[in-house]
Amino acid sequence: MNDVHGSEHLLALFPDELAARLSAAGEPCDLRQARSLLSRLRGHRGDAPKRETTPRRLREAVAALAEAGRPVVVDEVEDPADGFVKLLFRAADGALFEVVRIPLERGRFTLCLSSQVGCGMGCVFCATGRLGLTRNLSAGEIVASFLTARDGAPGPVTGAVFMGQGEPLHNYDAVLRAARVLADPTGGRVAAEAITISTVGLVPEIHRYAREGHPFRLIVSLTSAVEARRRALLPIAKKHDLAALAGAVRAVQAARGGRVTVAWVTMAGVNCGDDEVEALRALLGDVPLIVNLIDVNDARPDGFRAPDAAELDRFRDRLAALGVPIVRRYSGGKARHAACGMLARTRLADDAAAQQEIAAP
Ligand code: SF4
Incomplete structure (x- = not known):
């Protein structure tokens, strides 16, 4: 055996x-x-x-x-402010990664899953990005972490989002296998539509995803539609420019129909100006989008901070004038978690709400 x-x-x-x-x-x-x-x-x-x-x-x-070889939980921390629970796993080789359990309405939960140990994408506003990539998680490790976090939840787990540590599409095969297992009747038994995969913008993998016709929701983190600024914030943009990324977003829209969800990590004085709205209109004005606005975590050593209400409202109004539905996301677990984990939870908490808003007229 x-x-x-x-x-x-x-x-x-x-x-x-x-x-x-x-x-x-x-x-x-x-x-x-x-x-x-x-x-x-x-x-x-x-x-x-x-x-x-x-x-x-x-x-x-x-x-x-x-x-055998199943990762074990070595720490579990609840943020009393919002009930988010971070579970720290140790893999058989000692590598550490986390899963965050997010409370939803009616006593349900969704899980924010990691896809890698560390991350090689180097987004400048992200703590995990500064660590670099240690290794990919295997599909087995991802599924095992889901099962353990699910079994410890005080209520049903009805969703999963790949928005924890790592760039999911950088570990494409393992993440897609894990997602398919989570949606399988012999697996996690999560509805495929309740599984979300996020990407910082790996263009060839987004095209592959669109071609393969997966039922899971894909979120593309855009964060800036101005080429030089996006390159400064998201180093992956030096490899895949905005024109290429827009082509990939179009491919997703053509393959799946409906609106493509685009995430935007908002930073005061950086990427919430009128130039961004104009650039987004020029880049993707013809594609049905939903924009998720996510405040960058405050209290950071690198100087990035979340926009104040006036700056955010103006940005939001200008985007809304383009006819783009906007969803502002709650930033969970600020007190206890590092920047990337915060981002993951933010994108996550947003997920259930986003589904509702997408369904709304
Ligand atoms: S934001 Fe996501 S893709 Fe970017 S460095 Fe952090 S974990 Fe990686």
């Missing part, structure tokens, strides 16, 4: 893959049994099927393998 994991952790397998691996390892297993095994492993604890259809020996062996 030792080679059952293959190149991917058992928790991130689909039933046909598990059946094939078990059979190849000399443990005959059909698709129905594989579904049952995975549902049991990834279901809520205590959610065992009423009637077992797989041999006990197989169940126990697979359960033991699923536990």
Whole structure:
């Protein structure tokens, strides 16, 4: 049974893959049994099927393998101001990454998942960006972190957003596998529409995403529509300029229909001026968008600060005049979390509200 994991952790397998691996390892297993095994492993604890259809020996062996190499929670911190809970995980190799549990209305929760340990994108306003990239998380680590955070939640977890540490599309295959497992009936059982993937603007991967036709929501972090400024804020913009990014946004809109959500991290005196509104109109004025405005975390050593109400209102009004729906996002967990985590939670908290606003006329 030792080679059952293959190149991917058992928790991130689909039933046909598990059946094939078990059979190849000399443990005959059909698709129905594989579904049952995975549902049991990834279901809520205590959610065992009423009637077992797989041999006990197989169940126990697979359960033991699923536990092996699973990241463990080493710290859990709740922000009393808003109920956001940060769970710090340690992977088998000692790498640390976090998941944030976000309370929604009616006692539900959504989880903000990390996709990498650190991040290689280097966004200048982001604490994680300053750390650099240590490594990608595997799909198994992502799924395991979801399951552990879900099982510890005091209410149902109905959504997941890839907005924690890392650039999700920089770890494309693992993130997409994990998202598909989370949406699978034998996996996290989260509605695909309640799973959001955020990107800072990796153009080839956005095109790939549009081509492949995934059901998950994609958010593109634009933050500036002025070329030189975007390059200064988001180094990835030196590789993929705004014209290329606009082309990718158009491809997403054409593939999925509806409005494309664009995130904008607002910084006082930096990217909330009339020049930005005009640049956005010129760049993407013909594409249906929703703009999520997210205050950069205040109290920072690097000098960036959130705009005051007057600056933000003016920016918002000018954007609204373009006919772009604006969603202002709550910045959660400011007191306890680093900049990128804050950003993740902000984008996140926004998610449920955004869905509502998108649905509104
Ligand atoms: S904002 Fe996101 S993409 Fe940019 S450095 Fe931070 S974690 Fe990476």
